[in-house]
Amino acid sequence: MNPARKDALLVSLMGIGLGLGACSEERETRPLEAPNILLITLDSVRADVLGAYGHRSRFRDASPSPRIDQLAREGLLIEQAHATSSWTLPSHVSIFTGHPELVHGVEQDGHEIHASLPLISETLKAEGYRTAGFYSGPYLDPAFGFGRGFDTYEARYGDDLRFAMEDLRRSQAALDEAEKRGKKGELYTALASHARAQQAVETASHRDRSSELVADALIEELNKPARGRPFFLFGHFFDPHYDYAPPEEFARTFDPDYSGDLDATDFIRNPAISHIRPGGRTRVVDERGLQHLWALYEAEVAWTDSQIGRVLDRLEKLGLAEDTLVIITSDHGDEFFEHGSIGHRSTLYEELVRVPLIVRYPRAFPPGSRIEQPLSSIEIAPTILLAAGTRVSGLSGVGLQAILGGRSPGPVFGRIVTTQETPLAVVDPPLSGARTRVLESFRKGRIKIFREISWIQPTEKTSDKLTIVIDDLRLDMLANEALNWTLLDASPDEKKLWQEFEHEEEAQALEDFRRAYQTFLGQRRSPGRVAVTGDVLSALSGLGYVEQEARIGALEGDDLVLYPPKLPPEEIRLRKSKIAPDVPPY
């Protein structure tokens, strides 16, 4: 960086002051020429699979990510970057809005980003940027609110998946028609064909290979004449998401001597890998098999890395590398039985929330620089807006330029909401309720706090009978809360959790958690509802993604209190009934 410019940057940053990012305002000296911006999100890539984060492959002493590693050497690497959730939709909303899940409120299938939350694409377009985005996973669909502010925003799926999705749409239309006509025989035929089409979409999606198509689309955009306008390009690379089915030339690279017959197709349901049981998963695969699965995951990362390399090469060839802010990150990690499961969207342990965050823009970030302190992906939006010289106000995150200048970052906060049917009584027909589980995490230095609450509500189908068969006491027994913390350096696997918050460091972390929580709650938006045209949700359910929806109405407003670690039982009951007002009083 030019020393004079660095001084100017620091001076302007010093004037910003300290404090929580929320409700503050930042403005960098407006660059003479606004930089181009290239934002790349990888799907399901944990930080510790990349060479830039110190990883070497077990069977082949090499990094799976030479191009991303090179980018890290040329730019800034965040050593402890955290996604705000462990699944695609809420995590990407955080990247695009600069807010954690508790603020943006998009935490269930079918939620749409609130209209009052501007996306960086909208802000940049208003600033005169040419904007284009290309995605390859279903949760990036415009139905969820993505795509706002983009001149071009398109999916790039492989042929097999595109054809399967077209089939699914046709079968959905046939099913709708059969339902209208009401003839039983036709309905059964339509249902069966719809189920087959959903299965075909799921199979095709998990095996879909789209990195080359996304890279092609980005390169095509780069080749367009600038006409005096900077660009904002977004590319989402889905391939590292399971199934781990890399191209043949990559598949054997990271485990060349493997002689078994295990592969990672149908990864989540493959009985040679795990068995699904009520409330969890039983591991079947042995240690060597698991190492092979990891090697296939590395191969997917390597394949994606090579495609990103093509985009970076084009940037270089066009002479744009110096004038382009490049950001590479991921939306969440993937677990490999560290805590008893595989895939993602179930916990907030480090293997699921520690993601890469690498930024190259020599005008603002000295090559080879590092930030050690824990940060969040909510820092990405303000970093982009600061670099573009636009006004940054009201975001929960803090720009990396400001953090390098000494400003305190925002809280590192994670959240996941899940709902599933839970059996409540063995009668005929069996009765079940919807068990909602809210898991939250907060990182302060080496302390990580976990908070978990869960409760059961009658579902619409069972509510009448439920109140007869299940008394309040039983529902009370099925409600749970827990507040724990762990020391990441003493217990890196997060298996050892403490419940007391006795000493100064823990007590302070808990106090910070409460304060940040209250700040976020004050800004919380209710998500919109995705217009159910059948297409998107049908495709998602075909992909095996849609879960039953939580009664999110019960989660709004002041009812989301942060529990003190110890409460008298009466107090706990009172608060529980506040959280889930639809549950009969305890």
Ligand SMILES: [Zn+2]
């Ligand atoms: Zn994802």
